Amino acid sequence: MQQLAETTTASQDTLLDIQNLTLSLRDQSGWVEVLNNVSFSVKPKEILGVVGESGCGKSMTALSILRLLPPRDSRLGGKIMFGGQNLVSCSESQMNRIRGRHISMIFQEPMSALDPVFTVGYQIEETLRRHFRLDRKEATERAVAALDSVGIASPRHVATLYPMNLSGGMRQRVMIAMALVCEPRLLIADEPTTALDVTIQAQIMDLLLGLADRTGTAIMFITHNLGLVAQSCHRMVTMYAGQVVEGGPVRGVIAGPRHPYTAGLLHSIPDSNRARGTLPSIAGRVPSLRHMPKGCRFGPRCSYSTQPCELPQSIENEGIEDVDRREVRCNRWEELELRGVGA
Amino acid sequence: MSAGAASDQTALKVDNLHVSFGNPRRGSLIRAVDGVSFSVRKGEIFGVIGESGSGKSTLGRCLVGLLSPSGGDVLHDGIDPFKFSRRELNRHRRKYQIVSQDPNAAFDPRMTILQSICEPLNIAGEGTRAERREKAFAMLDRVSLSAEMANRYPHEISGGQKQRANIARALMLDPNVIVCDEVVAALDVSIQADMLNLFARLQEQFGLTYVFISHDLRVVSHISDRVAVMYFGKIVEVGPAHAVIETPLHPYTEALRSAEPEINPAAAGARKRIILQGEIPSAITPPSGCRFHTRCPRVRDICRTQEPRQRELLPGRHVACHFAEEMLGEKERRSLDLAGRGGAHQGATATQGADMM
Numbered sequence: 001m002q003q004l005a006e007t008t009t010a011s012q013d014t015l016l017d018i019q020n021l022t023l024s025l026r027d028q029s030g031w032v033e034v035l036n037n038v039s040f041s042v043k044p045k046e047i048l049g050v051v052g053e054s055g056c057g058k059s060m061t062a063l064s065i066l067r068l069l070p071p072r073d074s075r076l077g078g079k080i081m082f083g084g085q086n087l088v089s090c091s092e093s094q095m096n097r098i099r100g101r102h103i104s105m106i107f108q109e110p111m112s113a114l115d116p117v118f119t120v121g122y123q124i125e126e127t128l129r130r131h132f133r134l135d136r137k138e139a140t141e142r143a144v145a146a147l148d149s150v151g152i153a154s155p156r157h158v159a160t161l162y163p164m165n166l167s168g169g170m171r172q173r174v175m176i177a178m179a180l181v182c183e184p185r186l187l188i189a190d191e192p193t194t195a196l197d198v199t200i201q202a203q204i205m206d207l208l209l210g211l212a213d214r215t216g217t218a219i220m221f222i223t224h225n226l227g228l229v230a231q232s233c234h235r236m237v238t239m240y241a242g243q244v245v246e247g248g249p250v251r252g253v254i255a256g257p258r259h260p261y262t263a264g265l266l267h268s269i270p271d272s273n274r275a276r277g278t279l280p281s282i283a284g285r286v287p288s289l290r291h292m293p294k295g296c297r298f299g300p301r302c303s304y305s306t307q308p309c310e311l312p313q314s315i316e317n318e319g320i321e322d323v324d325r326r327e328v329r330c331n332r333w334e335e336l337e338l339r340g341v342g343a
Numbered sequence: 344m345s346a347g348a349a350s351d352q353t354a355l356k357v358d359n360l361h362v363s364f365g366n367p368r369r370g371s372l373i374r375a376v377d378g379v380s381f382s383v384r385k386g387e388i389f390g391v392i393g394e395s396g397s398g399k400s401t402l403g404r405c406l407v408g409l410l411s412p413s414g415g416d417v418l419h420d421g422i423d424p425f426k427f428s429r430r431e432l433n434r435h436r437r438k439y440q441i442v443s444q445d446p447n448a449a450f451d452p453r454m455t456i457l458q459s460i461c462e463p464l465n466i467a468g469e470g471t472r473a474e475r476r477e478k479a480f481a482m483l484d485r486v487s488l489s490a491e492m493a494n495r496y497p498h499e500i501s502g503g504q505k506q507r508a509n510i511a512r513a514l515m516l517d518p519n520v521i522v523c524d525e526v527v528a529a530l531d532v533s534i535q536a537d538m539l540n541l542f543a544r545l546q547e548q549f550g551l552t553y554v555f556i557s558h559d560l561r562v563v564s565h566i567s568d569r570v571a572v573m574y575f576g577k578i579v580e581v582g583p584a585h586a587v588i589e590t591p592l593h594p595y596t597e598a599l600r601s602a603e604p605e606i607n608p609a610a611a612g613a614r615k616r617i618i619l620q621g622e623i624p625s626a627i628t629p630p631s632g633c634r635f636h637t638r639c640p641r642v643r644d645i646c647r648t649q650e651p652r653q654r655e656l657l658p659g660r661h662v663a664c665h666f667a668e669e670m671l672g673e674k675e676r677r678s679l680d681l682a683g684r685g686g687a688h689q690g691a692t693a694t695q696g697a698d699m700m
Contacts, residue, residue, distance in 0.1 A: 227604025268536035270565030281536035
């Protein structure tokens with residue numbers, strides 16, 4: 001594992017600081033790089049949106065933070081600083097003390113994240129008893145209180161039910177109750193509402209943001225839905241092909257994207273205020289991990305691509321940082337005038 | 344919608360359609376589609392919006408003859424396909440195709456894309472082997488898939504490419520009507536945009552009629568001429584797409600519109616947010632009166648006992664809510680308050696509604 005110098009530049013007000021994170025995974029045909037120099041941070045109580053198409057490395061970043069990848073077939077490099085510790089080099093027992101207690105995660109598909117053979121109440125108690133000295137009775141009481149806090153009507157009854165007895169929206173509520181029961185400092189929510197209907201999605205988002213606000217939990221919110229990011233996040237990061245390509249305050253990025261990929265994502269969403277007609281789309285698709293373009297990874301799909309984009313030295317290394325803490329991984333961002341949404 | 348539309352122009356007519364599952368004697372009867380009526384003109388794109396459990400997919404399957412109605416009629420170009428014998432029905436429904444949500448489940452993993460695309464012609468016994476292949480390659484080209492994709496297996500191509508192949512296969516028998524059931528739901532936004540463009544292009548090229556089913560308000564309103572909003576087996580609102588989305592006259596449509604996350608920060612600030620309480624009720628014991636009353640923010644006593652009648656409020660706009668007139672009044676007042684601009688918009692909506700007829 002690659003170890004960088006021990007100087008931590010992160011100031012006190014950074015909760016999670018990811019610096020030059022790289023991840024390689026092994027399959028039948030050898031090692032392949034999945035994340036390349038990913039750097040971003042989350043402040044306490046902040047809600048950070050991470051957007052990008054499938055295959056861009058959003059979920060892989062989340063799994064790296066919690067070290068949920070198979071140890072033999074994965075290699076992490078760089079640093080993930082959390083509470084003064086570098087999670088990349090933490091032992092498994094140290095991670096067990098962090099997972100669920102200080103950092104917890106909500107997955108997209110609640111049915112596969114819940115254990116079908118235990119009652120939901122028991123599963124919440126298990127999380128509590130793992131991290132706190134509680135007897136069965138106290139744990140049960142707190143689990144019931146947690147179910148109550150996520151708006152479940154008869155929590156004492158629901159605690160005795162199995163996941164299969166619950167609807168999708170209810171299961172996701174249970175997942176949220178479980179993730180927040182220890183009042184963690186960071187919650188990673190990986191597409192928490194994608195499997196749900198829109199009206200239920202609105203309920204769940206409302207609940208999630210309200211609870212996080214009450215417990216002071218920061219959220220790293222992974223989604224492909226830019227509308228949800230615009231509505232609920234403070235800052236956002238766009239990922240493409242295993243790299244961060246743009247980052248900054250949500251309002252600024254949406255009103256004036258600097259990277260053509262972010263702009264493309266914004267415009268490919270149908271908008272009822274816009275006239276019907278051809279939707280601008282992004283041609284092609286995310287490159288395969290084994291055949292990454294040499295220069296800008298978005299180059300082959302980018303309508304602004306020119307000669308300098310093909311040069312490897314131009315984009316690989318540096319992101320550009322400017323005034324309102326915006327970053328962009330595009331050599332030509334100053335020349336491009338990309339259209340945003342809204343004023 | 345109106346009965347006055349010339350029959351030779353109507354591609355699909357649905358009249359008081361019911362589709363039920365289960366056994367009423369055991370008390371487990373589920374009325375998935377419960378008294379739905381509408382008609383789709385030739386060359387029109389008709390959108391159906393609804394959440395899971397609203398009966399929209401059951402409706403779609405019934406429209407192409409994959410399910411038989413338990414009551415009411417489906418007329419294909421004036422013909423009732425369910426009067427046919429099994430064999431005649433199979434022949435007839437070649438012209439009524441369905442493209443379903445999950446492209447991964449739509450292909451036989453042991454057949455190449457070319458074999459899968461040729462299969463409808465093989466079954467129909469149309470043309471020689473060479474002609475079938477030729478048509479398949481032409482169709483792949485129409486959906487912007489390169490010829491080299493033809494000999495690949497489903498696991499070797501991406502989800503978006505599979506969905507294109509799926510569409511190519513549906514087009515092989517020159518259908519009149521295609522029912523698209525959540526065709527873009529499983530795709531990334533950028534690919535979704537591509538796919539919507541493709542649907543629009545194919546519609547022009549082949550003069551197709553679509554019934555476009557989706558839970559995504561944005562998608563449906565983008566592509567459709569008219570939309571129907573379904574809740575719990577019933578249509579609660581029908582009308583020209585733009586008008587229904589912009590000035591909903593049913594509280595459910597209004598809530599759906601408001602639940603859709605808004606990207607534009609300025610528009611988000613101006614909009615009032617409605618968060619519906621509760622979930623879609625159990626299908627076995629549907630609520631009395633208006634089926635939406637358990638979640639409706641405007642619920643009153645009458646809603647619990649009496650089922651609202653569907654009526655035409657504006658030209659081409661049918662709504663089933665006791666208080667639709669009241670909502671219309673509110674909307675009109677609000678647009679008058681916004682002075683000239685709002686009023687002009689309202690007028691435009693009404694004319695657009697009339698045009699659709």
